[in-house]
Amino acid sequence: MAPTNRAAFYPSDKASKLKVDVSPYPTAGENDVIIKVAVAAVNPVDHKIQTAGTDIFPFLTYPYVGGIDVAGTVAEVGASVTKFRPGDRVLGFPSDFACRAGGYQEYTAVPASVVTLLPARTSFLDAATLPSSVATGAVALYQYLNLAHPSVPARPRNGQTLLVTAGASCVGSHTIQLAVASGYEVITTSSPHNFAHCTAMGASRVFDYHSATLVQDVKDAFKGKQCAGAFSSVESSNALVFDVVSASEGSKSVACSILFSPETVPADLKVEWIHAYYIKDTPLADVIFGTFLPAALASGQYKAAPKPHVVGTGLESVQAAFEISRANAVSCEKLVVTLTEEA
Missing domain, CATH: 3.90.180.10 (Medium-chain alcohol dehydrogenases, catalytic domain)
Structure with a gap:
């Protein structure tokens, strides 16, 4: 029964x-x-x-x-x-x-x-x-941006830098960790009182999203770097991400977790609205939920x-x-x- x-x-x-x-x-x-x-x-x-x-x-x-x-x-x-x-x-x-x-x-x-x-x-x-935040980050990084998959231990740095906004959010926290495990440097944004959290997740630099000079500051941080693309994890950061990636060298691909207006996207960018649900019953699900996540949690690599x-x-x-x-x-x-x- x-x-x-x-x-x-x-x-x-x-x-x-x-x-x-x-x-x-x-x-x-x-x-x-x-x-x-x-x-x-x-x-x-x-x-x-x-x-x-x-x-x-x-x-x-x-x-x-x-x-x-x-x-x-x-x-x-x-x-x-x-x-x-x-x-x-x-x-x-x-x-x-x-x-x-x-x-x-x-x-x-x-x-x-x-x-x-x-x-x-x-x-x-x-x-x-x-679960849902890991799925969202994985879809953004691996299905859309086509980055290298994560590993345990983390892959060595590959010389490319990724922009992930709202690093103290649940989605941001997991996207940073996945990207770092895949060998990418990560730059993110948050409130100052959450800077330490973002660096604990693995971000190399964190910028105050309240700052009046945020866009220019992040653009400057990407100077001389090879951009691997970006993930805008909150709707309010879409404009920032579009500006920064458009001005950077490297990938012009951006994943967004919240709907954007096509008319706001610079002509040189490729932008996609992604969903966590896209991972279900895919080879990527086997990589993330079946192999990487249990090993990374067991080793203490993943928080x-x-x-x-x-x-x-x-x-x-x-x-x-x-x-x-x-x-x-x-x-x-x-x-x-x-x-x-x-x-």
């Missing part, structure tokens, strides 16, 4: 509050891993779905269970899954827009290609901060960052986490909710 399951639903399009109720237990597809969720993390997209709903995500159907970052224990696996077994400690990137695949429930279905076996040193709290900020315990705490995210009330932290005592 299948376990009982509960979820925090968006009950209808643009409903102002989540509803916590029973939910069907997600049966495992052939290539799925069913995870008993110990910790789920919250992302800005979650409160945007609540506010804008089908205006920006027209493919959603309701009731809907969101959540794209989880860590927990394998409950069962699909018939073709051989890398995992019940009882394994894992992180996962629920990457299908469907109730059975949302992270805000006790059990969720995750494609095995975007599940990582956790080393003993990595807690569920830390692990839940990784779970930023630190988790626990909003509360239980599915009832998810809405409170949305409100904190909506208010932009945390810096260099990842909002998480715990669902089990194992967290």
